[in-house]
Amino acid sequence: MRSIRGLHRRQGMTRLRCLRDEQAGVTLVELLTALGISTFVLAFVGTALFQFYKVTGWGNDRMLLAADFQNAELWLGRDSVQANAFSPGSVPSYGTFTIPTSTGNRGIRYAYSASDKSLTRTDLTSGRTVIAARDIANASDVSFVVSGRRLTVTILATRGGLSDTFNLHLTLRVP
Amino acid sequence: MMGRVRLDMSFVKNFTKQNAQTLFDQAGFSLVEELVSLAVVSLGLVLLLAIIGTGTRGVTTTVDRVASEGLARSQLEQIKADAFASAYATLTPPTGYAISVAVDYWDPGGSGFLASDTGSGLQKITVSVSHGGSPVLTVEDYKADR
Numbered sequence: 001m002r003s004i005r006g007l008h009r010r011q012g013m014t015r016l017r018c019l020r021d022e023q024a025g026v027t028l029v030e031l032l033t034a035l036g037i038s039t040f041v042l043a044f045v046g047t048a049l050f051q052f053y054k055v056t057g058w059g060n061d062r063m064l065l066a067a068d069f070q071n072a073e074l075w076l077g078r079d080s081v082q083a084n085a086f087s088p089g090s091v092p093s094y095g096t097f098t099i100p101t102s103t104g105n106r107g108i109r110y111a112y113s114a115s116d117k118s119l120t121r122t123d124l125t126s127g128r129t130v131i132a133a134r135d136i137a138n139a140s141d142v143s144f145v146v147s148g149r150r151l152t153v154t155i156l157a158t159r160g161g162l163s164d165t166f167n168l169h170l171t172l173r174v175p
Numbered sequence: 176m177m178g179r180v181r182l183d184m185s186f187v188k189n190f191t192k193q194n195a196q197t198l199f200d201q202a203g204f205s206l207v208e209e210l211v212s213l214a215v216v217s218l219g220l221v222l223l224l225a226i227i228g229t230g231t232r233g234v235t236t237t238v239d240r241v242a243s244e245g246l247a248r249s250q251l252e253q254i255k256a257d258a259f260a261s262a263y264a265t266l267t268p269p270t271g272y273a274i275s276v277a278v279d280y281w282d283p284g285g286s287g288f289l290a291s292d293t294g295s296g297l298q299k300i301t302v303s304v305s306h307g308g309s310p311v312l313t314v315e316d317y318k319a320d321r
Contacts, residue, residue: 030205048224056227070241168248
């Protein structure tokens with residue numbers, strides 16, 4: 001029968017003790033390292049995801065504001081090229097372009113729509129209305145100033161905490 | 176007493192032969208695993224940041240182009256309203272933007288457009304818009320003396 005004292009000298013027992021010591025040390029270091037690395041990585045992932053969400057939202061708002069300005073520019077540019085006069089109106093109407101045609105004058109009226117928060121363009125002959133620019137918070141954010149053949153349109157668009165002003169100088173081309 | 180010793184012996188015998196080695200292996204592997212996962216996650220993060228960077232650049236470029244188009248159109252419209260002249264006034268651009276206008280004259284002799292006044296009464300107007308010192312777009316139009 002072997003004694004306990006004898007057992008300790010056997011390789012197996014020495015390895016067990018060794019294992020016990022090693023395991024205790026490695027586990028703590030491992031735990032701390034893993035915790036440290038995980039915290040670091042999680043902080044990075046969290047920041048990156050937050051930024052991803054925020055930056056894409058910002059980009060979306062910027063693009064939509066740019067689209068508003070581009071739409072307004074295309075409609076207003078088209079109307080001013082065909083018009084010979086612009087008669088200012090009173091808000092919510094900003095004014096009306098007069099477009100001479102072979103069958104008489106056509107009116108194109110620009111107005112503010114409070115329900116859509118937008119600048120609208122109405123063809124007075126056909127009665128059709130389209131939205132020229134969205135994201136306009138107040139009727140006073142858009143102005144039409146006419147001086148002879150020159151027309152200056154200023155649009156302030158606001159979206160998601162972003163706001164931008166667009167100035168457009170136009171000429172009533174038809175003499 | 177003897178019984179307990181025997182029990183301990185069998186535990187030691189079974190434990191040290193296989194389980195001990197497994198535990199040693201496991202202890203070493205955990206850190207490697209962590210480092211590998213860190214590398215993988217880092218690669219993902221770098222890709223994510225690259226996407227954000229590219230997207231932001233795209234948005235900025237688009238916004239620049241839209242603003243510049245409006246500015247170039249405004250400048251050309253102003254020139255259309257002006258009387259025929261050798262030089263035209265430029266608009267006051269928004270902060271960061273710059274606008275320049277060049278005038279060339281049609282040469283009836285067949286040399287195309289020249290910088291000097293040929294007296295033909297036809298001009299080529301070139302409007303260039305830049306933002307932050309780098310060119311964004313150039314637009315050309317024509318103006319006749321009539």
